[in-house]
Amino acid sequence: MVTNTKEKAVPCPVTGMIELIGGKWKPIILYCLRTDKRRFGELAVRIPAISRKVLTEQLKELEADGLITREQFNETPPRVEYGLTTLGKSLAPVLSEMEKWGMKHIINKKKK
Amino acid sequence: MVTNTKEKAVPCPVTGMIELIGGKWKPIILYCLRTDKRRFGELAVRIPAISRKVLTEQLKELEADGLITREQFNETPPRVEYGLTTLGKSLAPVLSEMEKWGMKHIINKKKK
DNA sequence: CGTATTAGTTACCATACTGTTACTACTATT
């Protein structure tokens, strides 16, 4: 975004943020991981609307962007745990504000 | 999102929020309107990467969702001003957190 | 032996999203 039309374009911090977590699912996945590490199957249960394929893709992207960690245990059946990196944890205030807003303006309205 | 796997699915506040402002452009548009009302052309200049068609669409959706107002002046050449509604203004803390995060973790990293 | 479990992958398809180009109406300016 250009913040001053008379000067050069300035990279917008909001734009940069959207590029990282802008997907339909990423904020939800991060929100789901905010307190604990979770296994792939756990995430799938907690976010029922997402397909496993898309969940895999989103997790890969989040890992590539350094927001989450992936820990694989070579057991049978296999076990994988996802958790937040320091960078991922630093998103907490953002997610928390989103949660607050959603609680106030969406959840309450639906009850009417 | 299901917040407790043993009970029924609970609507996730983050999910609801994403549905409203989850697009690639909506947070940026709202961020752009956070301080002042702006004309269509102004928005187009400040967000150069968006096409006019998509800008029109996104503005319509935001208006339909009650987040922004549209004021049309029947002059020649025509003038239209967009601004935030009370609901739109209530998003300020969310956008502000996004801005802070972006400043810290994206803008600074690019300078390296 | 047949089935269940976990965390995926692969192939294929449908829809959503985004972009480009050209066009509108009306007036002021050159």
Added chain:
DNA sequence: AATAGTAGTAACAGTATGGTAACTAATACG
């Protein structure tokens, strides 16, 4: 008379995103 400016719209095209179903490996259980 031609051009510029505003805020779009219409038609069309391409890309991105998301979904389904079938399949994998290794072991445990009945």
